[in-house]
Amino acid sequence: MIRFEGVTRRYGPTTALANVDLALADHELVVLLGPSGSGKSTLLRLVNRLLDPTEGRVFVEGRDVRSYRPEALRRTIGYVIQNVGLFPHWRVADNVATVPRLLGWDKQRIARRVGEVLDLVGLHASTYARRFPHELSGGEAQRVGVARALASDPPILLMDEAFSAVDPVGRQRIQAEFLEIQRRLKKTVVFVTHDVDEAIRMGDRIAVLRAGRLVQFDTTETLLERPADAFVEDFLGRDRTLKRLSRVPASALARTVPQPDTCDVLPETTDLRLVLSHFLKEGTDVVALRNGSDKITGWLHRRDLEAWARSEAPP
Amino acid sequence: MTAGWNRAALAGFGGALVLLTAFPGLWPWPLYPRASPGYLLMEHLSLVGLSSAVALVAGLGVGIAVTRPAGRAFLPLARTLASVGQTFPPAAVLILAVPVLGFGVGPAWVALSLYGVLPIFGNTVEALLAVPPSTKEAAKGLGFRPGQVLWRVELPLARPLILAGVRTSTVVNVGTAAIGAAIGAGGLGAPILSGLVTQNNGFLAEGAILAGLLALTLDAVFGLIGAGRT
Numbered sequence: 395m396i397r398f399e400g401v402t403r404r405y406g407p408t409t410a411l412a413n414v415d416l417a418l419a420d421h422e423l424v425v426l427l428g429p430s431g432s433g434k435s436t437l438l439r440l441v442n443r444l445l446d447p448t449e450g451r452v453f454v455e456g457r458d459v460r461s462y463r464p465e466a467l468r469r470t471i472g473y474v475i476q477n478v479g480l481f482p483h484w485r486v487a488d489n490v491a492t493v494p495r496l497l498g499w500d501k502q503r504i505a506r507r508v509g510e511v512l513d514l515v516g517l518h519a520s521t522y523a524r525r526f527p528h529e530l531s532g533g534e535a536q537r538v539g540v541a542r543a544l545a546s547d548p549p550i551l552l553m554d555e556a557f558s559a560v561d562p563v564g565r566q567r568i569q570a571e572f573l574e575i576q577r578r579l580k581k582t583v584v585f586v587t588h589d590v591d592e593a594i595r596m597g598d599r600i601a602v603l604r605a606g607r608l609v610q611f612d613t614t615e616t617l618l619e620r621p622a623d624a625f626v627e628d629f630l631g632r633d634r635t636l637k638r639l640s641r642v643p644a645s646a647l648a649r650t651v652p653q654p655d656t657c658d659v660l661p662e663t664t665d666l667r668l669v670l671s672h673f674l675k676e677g678t679d680v681v682a683l684r685n686g687s688d689k690i691t692g693w694l695h696r697r698d699l700e701a702w703a704r705s706e707a708p709p
Numbered sequence: 710m711t712a713g714w715n716r717a718a719l720a721g722f723g724g725a726l727v728l729l730t731a732f733p734g735l736w737p738w739p740l741y742p743r744a745s746p747g748y749l750l751m752e753h754l755s756l757v758g759l760s761s762a763v764a765l766v767a768g769l770g771v772g773i774a775v776t777r778p779a780g781r782a783f784l785p786l787a788r789t790l791a792s793v794g795q796t797f798p799p800a801a802v803l804i805l806a807v808p809v810l811g812f813g814v815g816p817a818w819v820a821l822s823l824y825g826v827l828p829i830f831g832n833t834v835e836a837l838l839a840v841p842p843s844t845k846e847a848a849k850g851l852g853f854r855p856g857q858v859l860w861r862v863e864l865p866l867a868r869p870l871i872l873a874g875v876r877t878s879t880v881v882n883v884g885t886a887a888i889g890a891a892i893g894a895g896g897l898g899a900p901i902l903s904g905l906v907t908q909n910n911g912f913l914a915e916g917a918i919l920a921g922l923l924a925l926t927l928d929a930v931f932g933l934i935g936a937g938r939t
Contacts, residue, residue: 442850444846444849444850465852465853465854466852467852468849468850468851468852469851469852473847473850473851475843475846475847475850476843477841477843478843478847479841479843479844479846479847479848479850480844480847481844481847481848481862482844482866483865483866492851493851493852496851496852496853496857542851552850
């Protein structure tokens with residue numbers, strides 16, 4: 395769906411990207427992760443031709459992006475940026491309708507779609523459609539930004555530090571909501587962030603960049619298990635094992651042999667990190683797991699969790 | 710509140726202006742004999758109207774041009790010229806026009822247009838530069854063409870400040886145009902000049918009062934346009 399081939403981008407004497415090869419599969423969410431100045435935003439902006447590479451080529455749906463007219467290309471790619479960039483003189487509904495209008499949809503279709511897509515991001519059209527951007531909270535504005543990017547139902551979504559301006563609590567909520575939307579819509583998403591926790595929470599795969607070079611590109615699990623070098627290991631943080639645990643639901647390590655003891659019950663979707671926290675706090679070694687309809691589906695032992703954490707840890 | 714004030718000002722000053730020109734008999738002293746107040750007002754208005762229109766087109770045009778990527782190199786130069794130009798007193802602008810352009814209405818038009826450009830240009834540039842980069846970036850990234858970014862995003866956001874520049878320019882022009890009589894442009898400056906020369910305070914007051922009312926009326930009109938839409 396999106397492919398970078400030997401892409402280099404220079405600004406005068408400085409090299410922002412050096413010979414990057416990267417290919418994204420359809421429907422996956424790939425995080426571009428790296429410190430500031432690593433070239434991650436530059437890489438993202440090559441996709442919708444806000445920038446063109448100095449060398450190398452970028453393909454979208456198998457076609458060199460330079461064969462598209464820039465505006466036509468951009469209208470088929472959703473784009474969300476850090477400071478949202480809502481048009482302050484337009485109401486929420488007009489902001490969301492931006493791309494459909496550029497594409498020349500008829501009024502009824504636009505009105506219907508604006509309602510749908512606001513609903514999708516959890517904002518009631520009746521409450522929000524007539525508001526101006528300055529009447530929104532940071533989180534609401536960011537949701538409108540996502541709605542605007544999704545309005546024409548583009549197959550590709552580019553998100554540049556999309557949630558960085560939202561406060562930490564709001565950010566976790568909007569991340570979770572976005573993952574839920576992504577689970578349903580299955581867009582191909584390029585998601586730029588410098589926040590490791592955000593990358594781990596969101597990414598199907600993560601591309602780590604450093605000083606314009608692609609250092610590692612792997613699934614999030616593999617990245618946490620086997621960082622390619624000291625830089626990646628350092629960047630992921632020393633609590634890498636806990637981060638790995640946070641990606642796995644308790645049900646993955648459950649045993650079905652019934653336990654005689656009475657023990658605490660947790661939802662089976664609880665991640666291993668929270669289960670470990672529970673063990674530490676309660677001083678227990680086993681919890682029972684229940685499914686959505688409150689049926690006990692298995693038991694998780696502390697020794698299994700510890701063994702898993704050790705087993706796949708790097709040598 | 711401001712809209713209310715502007716409406717009252719328009720009714721009051723505009724009303725007085727119309728009455729005093731339509732019914733010269735209302736004046737309690739003898740008026741400037743060579744032209745009626747109505748004629749002088751129309752002459753003055755045409756001087757101001759045409760030069761302000763030229764100033765608007767030029768100021769807006771140059772302001773837009775130097776804030777586009779292609780014209781960006783000229784931005785510092787244009788800004789410097791504009792601020793230097795604004796330090797010239799309006800009288801000097803008119804007098805300086807004479808050796809180059811001669812006497813009459815034409816040179817007054819040119820001088821007034823040049824002088825009127827400055828506030829419009831200055832405000833246009835500042836307003837366009839003040840549009841948040843993230844807003845422009847979003848517009849571009851969503852697929853607006855450069856012209857669409859300008860017309861649909863930048864100019865609407867810059868509108869209040871540009872209008873303020875037009876308002877200043879036009880109102881100042883009303884006063885400057887009165888000096889135009891000194892170079893033979895006619896208008897409400899004619900009775901003022903004649904009053905000064907012949908020490909006739911009645912002529913002087915006639916021109917000054919009408920020019921003052923015209924400035925206040927136009928100011929109120931622009932106030933209403935500015936408040937009209939968000």
